Amino acid sequence: MKNRQTIRPVVKRALCTGCGTCAGVCPRAAIEMVVQKDRYVPRLDKSRCIQCGLCFDACPGHRVDFDDMSTDLFGDIPQDVALGRYLGCYVGHAVDPQVRYNGASGGLVSALLAFALEEGLIDGALVTRMRDEDPLRPEAWLARTRSGILAAAGSKYCPVPAGTALAQILNSEGRFAVVGLPCHIQGLRKAEQCIPRLREQIRYRISLACSLNYSFRGTERFLAGCGVSPAAVDVLQYRGRGWPGSMLIRLRDGTEHTIPLAEYYRELRPYSLRRCTLCSDMLGELSDLTCGDAWLPDLAQTDHQGSSFAVTRTDAAEELLELAAAKQVVELSDLGLDQLLASQGHALFKKRKLSARLELFRLARRSVPTYQQTLLPPTRADYLHSLKLYAARYALAGNHRILRRLFRSARRPRPAAPPAPVPPTEALSRR
Numbered sequence: 046m047k048n049r050q051t052i053r054p055v056v057k058r059a060l061c062t063g064c065g066t067c068a069g070v071c072p073r074a075a076i077e078m079v080v081q082k083d084r085y086v087p088r089l090d091k092s093r094c095i096q097c098g099l100c101f102d103a104c105p106g107h108r109v110d111f112d113d114m115s116t117d118l119f120g121d122i123p124q125d126v127a128l129g130r131y132l133g134c135y136v137g138h139a140v141d142p143q144v145r146y147n148g149a150s151g152g153l154v155s156a157l158l159a160f161a162l163e164e165g166l167i168d169g170a171l172v173t174r175m176r177d178e179d180p181l182r183p184e185a186w187l188a189r190t191r192s193g194i195l196a197a198a199g200s201k202y203c204p205v206p207a208g209t210a211l212a213q214i215l216n217s218e219g220r221f222a223v224v225g226l227p228c229h230i231q232g233l234r235k236a237e238q239c240i241p242r243l244r245e246q247i248r249y250r251i252s253l254a255c256s257l258n259y260s261f262r263g264t265e266r267f268l269a270g271c272g273v274s275p276a277a278v279d280v281l282q283y284r285g286r287g288w289p290g291s292m293l294i295r296l297r298d299g300t301e302h303t304i305p306l307a308e309y310y311r312e313l314r315p316y317s318l319r320r321c322t323l324c325s326d327m328l329g330e331l332s333d334l335t336c337g338d339a340w341l342p343d344l345a346q347t348d349h350q351g352s353s354f355a356v357t358r359t360d361a362a363e364e365l366l367e368l369a370a371a372k373q374v375v376e377l378s379d380l381g382l383d384q385l386l387a388s389q390g391h392a393l394f395k396k397r398k399l400s401a402r403l404e405l406f407r408l409a410r411r412s413v414p415t416y417q418q419t420l421l422p423p424t425r426a427d428y429l430h431s432l433k434l435y436a437a438r439y440a441l442a443g444n445h446r447i448l449r450r451l452f453r454s455a456r457r458p459r460p461a462a463p464p465a466p467v468p469p470t471e472a473l474s475r476r
C-alpha cells in the first residue's frame with residue numbers, strides 16, 4: 046500500500062477540479078482544501094501522509110473512465126452521447142411554494158432531499174451553504190434536518206469543495222444523499238470504487254447540470270463593480286427569489302441589493318475556472334439523478350416561480366421521484382428527450398468543444414485530463430470559440446488592464462432583465 050501516487054502531480058499539472066474528494070477520503074486527514082488565488086486546491090501535509098494512493102485513485106481531475114464506470118454501474122455504455130445513460134426525463138418543481146421560490150429553479154432538489162429524509166430513506170444529505178462567518182466562501186456539510194437542507198438551497202456559482210464532507214459520511218452510520226456538480230459526482234463514484242463501504246452508504250447521487258463554474262475573483266470583481274467591498278457583505282445568495290431568480294447581497298449595515306441572474310451571470314462568465322473548460326460532463330452522467338434549469342421556451346415566458354428538469358439514470362432515482370410525486374411533494378410531468386436536449390444546447394457543445402480545447406492545450410504543451418468516452422469532432426467554430434474563451438480569460442482574469450478594457454468595451458449591451466417574480470409571503474426571510 047505504501048509509496049503510491051499522491052494528489053500532488055494533479056495539482057502541479059493544473060488538473061485539479063477543486064472538488065475536495067481527496068480531502069474527504071484521506072484516511073489520515075492529511076489533506077486540507079485551501080483557497081489559492083481564486084479557487085480551492087488540496088494542500089497535503091507530508092508528515093501525515095502514508096502514501097496509500099487513495100487521494101490519487103479517487104481524483105476525477107486527471108482521469109475519468111466514463112465507459113468502464115457506466116458499464117460497471119449501469120450495465121452498458123451510455124445510449125446518448127450528450128445525456129449519458131437515462132431512464133426518464135421530467136420537468137417539475139417543489140409543491141411547497143416557499144421551497145419552490147427559494148430554490149434555484151423550482152426547489153426540486155431540496156424538496157426531494159427533505160422528502161427522502163422525512164420518509165427515512167436517508168439519514169442526511171451532503172449539501173452546500175455559504176459560510177456565516179465568511180459569506181463569500183461556501184462549505185459542504187451533512188444536513189440531518191429538513192431546515193438544514195432547505196437552508197442550503199440555491200446554486201452557488203463559485204468553487205465548492207463538496208467532497209470534503211465525504212469524511213463526515215465515512216465517520217457516520219446510515220445512508221445518505223450527495224448533491225454536487227458533475228465533478229463532485231465523478232469524484233464520489235471513483236471514491237466508491239476504492240471504498241466499498243461508501244458505495245453502500247450512498248443512496249442517491251444527485252448532480253446539478255453544469256456548463257461551467259466561476260472563480261471567487263468573478264464574484265469579487267462583480268461586487269467591486271457594484272461598489273461593494275467583500276468585507277461589507279453579511280449574506281450572499283446567488284439564486285432564489287423565484288425564477289430565473291436573483292443574487293441577494295445583504296450588507297452588514299442592513300442594506301440589501303438584488304441583482305437579476307441575467308445581469309450578474311454575464312459578468313461572471315469570463316471568470317470561468319480553467320479546469321472547468323476541460324470538462325466533458327455537463328449533465329452529471331454518473332449520477333442517479335440530474336437536475337437543471339428547465340430552460341424550455343414556453344416556461345421561460347410564463348414560469349416566474351421555477352421549474353427544473355430531472356433525468357433519472359437508476360431505479361433508485363425513478364422510485365424516489367415516483368414516491369415524492371405520489372405524496373404531492375413535487376409536481377412532475379414527462380419531458381421529451383429532444384425538448385430536454387434542445388433546452389441544454391451546451392451538453393452537445395461540450396462534447397464537441399472539448400475536442401477542440403484538448404487539441405489547443407496539447408499544442409501549447411499543457412496537461413489535459415484523460416476521459417474514456419465518446420467525444421464529437423469539433424467544427425471550425427468550436428476552435429474559434431475556444432480561442433476567444435481563452436483570450437477573454439487571459440485579458441480579464443490577469444493583470445492586463447488594457448486588454449481588459451478592450452474586451453469589456455467590445456462586449457454586447459446587456460439584455461433586458463427578466464420580469465420580476467411575485468414573492469410569496471415571507472419569501473425573503475430565508476436566513
Ligand SMILES: Cc1cc2nc3c(=O)[nH]c(=O)nc-3n(C[C@H](O)[C@H](O)[C@H](O)COP(=O)(O)OP(=O)(O)OC[C@H]3O[C@@H](n4cnc5c(N)ncnc54)[C@H](O)[C@@H]3O)c2cc1C
Nearest residue numbers: 148149150151152153154155173199200201255256337338
Ligand atoms: C456552478 C453551477 C452551474 C450550473 N450550470 C447549469 C447549466 O448550465 N444548466 C442548467 O440547466 N443548470 C445549471 N445549474 C443548475 C441549476 O442552477 C440548479 O442548481 C438546478 O436547476 C437545481 O435547482 P433546484 O431548484 O431544483 O435545486 P435547489 O433546491 O436550489 O437545490 C440545489 C442543491 O444544490 C446544492 N448546490 C448548489 N450549488 C452547488 C455547488 N456549486 N456545488 C455543489 N452543490 C451545490 C445546494 O446545496 C442544494 O442542495 C448550475 C448550478 C451550478 C451550482
